[in-house]
Amino acid sequence: xxxxxxxxxxxxxxxxxxIFPIRQDRIAxxxxxxxxxxxxxxxxxxxxxxxxxxxxxVASLATIGLNILTGYAGQLSLxxxxxxxxxxxxxxNFELRMPWMPILGSFALAGLCAAAVGMxxxxxxxxxxxxxxxxxxxxxxxxxxxxxxxxxxxxxxxxSGVITAQKIVxxxxxxxxxxxxYLLTLSVVAVMALLAKNLMRSQTGxxxxxxxxMDVAAEVIGIRMMRTKLLAFAISSFYCGVAGAxxxxxxxxxxxxxxxxxDISFRILFMVIVxxxxxxxxxxLGAGFITLLPIFLNLVSGWIRHTFGVELDHxxxxxxxxxxxxxxxxxxLIVEPLGLARLWQxxxxxxxxxxxPH
Amino acid sequence: xxxxxxGEPILVVExxxxxxxxxxxxxxxxxxxxxxxxxxxxGPNGAGxxxxxxxxxxxxxxxxxxVTFKGETRHHVxxxxxxxxxxxxxxxxxxxxxxxxxxxxxxxxxxLKMRTNFLQQALWVGAAKREEMAHRRKVEEVIxxxxxxxxxxxxxGRLPYGLQKRVELGRALAAExxxxxLDEPMAGMNTEEKQDMCRFILDVNDQFGxxxxxxxxxxxxxxxxxxxxxxxxxxxxxxxxxxxxxxxDQAVIDAYLGVAH
Numbered sequence: 001x002x003x004x005x006x007x008x009x010x011x012x013x014x015x016x017x018x019i020f021p022i023r024q025d026r027i028a029x030x031x032x033x034x035x036x037x038x039x040x041x042x043x044x045x046x047x048x049x050x051x052x053x054x055x056x057x058v059a060s061l062a063t064i065g066l067n068i069l070t071g072y073a074g075q076l077s078l079x080x081x082x083x084x085x086x087x088x089x090x091x092x093n094f095e096l097r098m099p100w101m102p103i104l105g106s107f108a109l110a111g112l113c114a115a116a117v118g119m120x121x122x123x124x125x126x127x128x129x130x131x132x133x134x135x136x137x138x139x140x141x142x143x144x145x146x147x148x149x150x151x152x153x154x155x156x157x158x159x160s161g162v163i164t165a166q167k168i169v170x171x172x173x174x175x176x177x178x179x180x181x182y183l184l185t186l187s188v189v190a191v192m193a194l195l196a197k198n199l200m201r202s203q204t205g206x207x208x209x210x211x212x213x214m215d216v217a218a219e220v221i222g223i224r225m226m227r228t229k230l231l232a233f234a235i236s237s238f239y240c241g242v243a244g245a246x247x248x249x250x251x252x253x254x255x256x257x258x259x260x261x262x263d264i265s266f267r268i269l270f271m272v273i274v275x276x277x278x279x280x281x282x283x284x285l286g287a288g289f290i291t292l293l294p295i296f297l298n299l300v301s302g303w304i305r306h307t308f309g310v311e312l313d314h315x316x317x318x319x320x321x322x323x324x325x326x327x328x329x330x331x332x333l334i335v336e337p338l339g340l341a342r343l344w345q346x347x348x349x350x351x352x353x354x355x356x357p358h
Numbered sequence: 359x360x361x362x363x364x365g366e367p368i369l370v371v372e373x374x375x376x377x378x379x380x381x382x383x384x385x386x387x388x389x390x391x392x393x394x395x396x397x398x399x400x401g402p403n404g405a406g407x408x409x410x411x412x413x414x415x416x417x418x419x420x421x422x423x424x425v426t427f428k429g430e431t432r433h434h435v436x437x438x439x440x441x442x443x444x445x446x447x448x449x450x451x452x453x454x455x456x457x458x459x460x461x462x463x464x465x466x467x468x469x470l471k472m473r474t475n476f477l478q479q480a481l482w483v484g485a486a487k488r489e490e491m492a493h494r495r496k497v498e499e500v501i502x503x504x505x506x507x508x509x510x511x512x513x514x515g516r517l518p519y520g521l522q523k524r525v526e527l528g529r530a531l532a533a534e535x536x537x538x539x540l541d542e543p544m545a546g547m548n549t550e551e552k553q554d555m556c557r558f559i560l561d562v563n564d565q566f567g568x569x570x571x572x573x574x575x576x577x578x579x580x581x582x583x584x585x586x587x588x589x590x591x592x593x594x595x596x597x598x599x600x601x602x603x604x605x606x607d608q609a610v611i612d613a614y615l616g617v618a619h
Contacts, residue, residue: 013495014487014491199479203465203490206465206466207469209455209462210455210458212455213458214456218455219417219437219438220440221469223438224438
């Protein structure tokens with residue numbers, strides 16, 4: 001009943017093209033942001049902040065990155081973790097070799113390095129599509145990990161091949177507590193998500209979607225194929241690179257190249273599929289769903305143990321988790337290929353009419 | 359048709375030959391299109407009509423021959439260059455961006471007129487926002503012209519066929535083309551939809567002075583709309599002239615009805 005847009009008239013095109021055209025959505029989103037920035041750091045305990053919310057935000061950012069490439073521009077990629085690894089290791093090197101560099105500067109430069117790698121491995125996309133392109137990006141995944149393990153410079157010749165992320169200091173303030181790391185991650189992710197949303201509703205985003213939907217027609221109306229595809233790879237990899245840097249500095253702390261293996265690439269791809277292909281909101285929903293699912297299953301098993309006194313052993317639990325996970329992916333592919341974002345949209349459309357049937 | 363001043367040739371194709379392996383799609387085809395005129399290309403299936411349009415805007419590259427548009431002669435036309443010179447087209451099988459709304463589809467038609475870079479667009483301030491709104495206004499004019507206001511926020515994949523054809527026309531119109539290539543704009547439409555489409559084509563030609571090259575199978579439409587007609591058969595030009603002349607041409611009648619060998 002409360003969710004109505006009756007009486008909200010759009011008098012200008014600016015109003016018509018806002019991100020949240022409905023007033024109730026704007027209010028709800030402002031409340032969500034306020035809770036995320038003000039309430040959560042105060043009430044969240046260490047476990048929730050550093051083990052769940054921070055990695056969830058990092059995963060959301062990487063998912064936005066992959067969604068720009070795969071969801072919007074239609075180029076399938078399995079190299080997400082590689083671009084994240086480039087971001088993580090280059091941020092470490094920028095901090096190591098240029099200690100005067102502000103940490104956010106290092107993150108941005110690391111993102112640019114990832115963008116450069118992304119463009120190089122995006123070159124095959126000019127000739128090949130779909131599964132074949134996925135295989136080409138798979139090469140990127142293996143090559144980058146190989147380079148990070150074999151070339152000592154990247155890990156500062158550490159014998160174990162493991163790096164320890166430097167302490168984060170912003171304007172003299174040391175970011176060490178889980179709450180402050182969470183806030184840093186949240187700020188970066190919020191700003192970058194907004195930029196991505198703006199970009200996707202502008203000409204660049206439309207060019208990406210045009211290339212995805214019908215490349216011949218896109219070319220005929222004057223969209224440059226090479227520029228658009230490489231730009232998609234660059235922007236996507238930039239997002240993944242910054243996500244990787246945040247992953248290393250705000251979550252893991254000590255990082256080995258294997259932390260960015262193919263599993264992570266697939267996980268991010270699942271987040272895109274479950275959340276919603278071609279949706280920024282969906283990137284958050286997908287990342288949230290897949291990060292929270294294991295915790296939810298854990299709670300359920302605890303509840304089963306508590307009420308029925310049945311002991312579920314750990315091996316079985318983790319297998320069960322994989323089974324449910326796989327089942328859900330298949331479920332989504334069949335029932336709602338556009339993911340949670342689409343379900344959310346359908347829910348809102350229903351809500352606008354509720355409680356009336358029409 | 360009296361308001362238009364048909365001018366000098368704006369497009370001249372000379373001696374075009376195009377083959378795919380052993381298949382000769384076009385052989386030594388030459389014709390011209392004058393400014394502000396409606397020029398039809400007709401012919402039986404497989405005559406090379408669509409190939410001809412693809413040569414004009416650079417999707418196919420002919421082995422022999424040149425395309426002269428606005429005084430600039432080229433052997434190898436690049437699609438992006440053709441678009442930036444003011445050539446727009448629609449496709450025989452609808453080539454819309456199915457996942458995007460009608461509004462976004464038509465907005466893509468204006469991509470060559472947008473000047474801001476992606477960083478400005480990401481910030482959505484100043485120039486980028488102003489540009490987006492200015493182009494939105496132009497696109498709304500196209501939407502009004504084509505009478506599709508009610509579906510502007512609908513994804514095109516959900517629209518019926520006739521409306522999709524109209525949106526595709528809109529996307530090409532949004533580019534404000536000087537030369538408009540229409541590949542069977544009325545295929546698969548009912549009489550009413552055909553009438554609407556004819557009206558739009560005539561209005562575009564009349565109000566904006568756009569030169570139109572049209573491929574169409576409906577002879578009634580071709581005879582009514584076009585100023586001059588080119589007839590292709592098996593990749594060769596067999597007739598060229600005013601609709602009445604072409605209609606009574608023996609070679610054309612033979613091509614359509616077949617001849618006894």
